[in-house]
Structures are given as structure tokens and as C-alpha cells.
Amino acid sequence: xxxxxxxxxxxxxxxxxxxxxxxxxxxxxxxxxxxxxxxxxxxxxxxxxxxxxxxxxxxxxxxxxxxxxxxxxxxxx
Ligand code: FES
Numbered sequence: 001x002x003x004x005x006x007x008x009x010x011x012x013x014x015x016x017x018x019x020x021x022x023x024x025x026x027x028x029x030x031x032x033x034x035x036x037x038x039x040x041x042x043x044x045x046x047x048x049x050x051x052x053x054x055x056x057x058x059x060x061x062x063x064x065x066x067x068x069x070x071x072x073x074x075x076x077x
Pocket of ligand 1: 003004005006007034035036037038039040041042
């Protein structure tokens with residue numbers, strides 16, 4: 001199924017780019033131009049990325065915790 005009709009980009013292609021590390025619509029656009037013409041597909045791309053198409057998103061969220069966050073909680077208890 002096509003996600004971006006301007007460039008003929010399919011849902012599967014978006015998922016492949018996400019698997020290769022693209023986690024934002026901008027990174028998908030860099031990889032295949034999807035979203036860079038009329039922009040009508042950007043929300044669909046965001047929805048695909050939000051549905052777990054990007055396996056690295058969870059890992060980066062975990063790494064976003066500040067160092068020592070656990071220690072701060074322990075001190076407060
Ligand atoms: S449908 Fe993707 S840029 Fe137009």
C-alpha cells in the first residue's frame with residue numbers, strides 16, 4: 001500500500017527505512033523523499049513510526065534517563 005503517492009513510496013519501504021535507523025519523518029524523507037512534495041503523507045509516516053516501525057525508539061527512550069536518576073530517588077526515601 002502506498003504511503004506517499006508523490007514519490008510512490010510504500011508502507012513497506014517506510015518500515016525498511018525505519019529498520020535501518022530512520023526514526024522521524026525527516027529521516028524518512030532523507031532516505032526516500034517521502035513527505036517532501038505535497039506533505040500529505042507526513043501524518044501517515046508519523047503514524048507508522050509511532051506504531052513501532054522504529055525498533056530503536058524504545059532503546060533511545062531508556063538511554064534518555066539522566067545518569068544518577070535512581071540514586072536521586074534512593075536519597076529521597
Ligand atoms: S504524498 Fe508524500 S509528499 Fe505528497
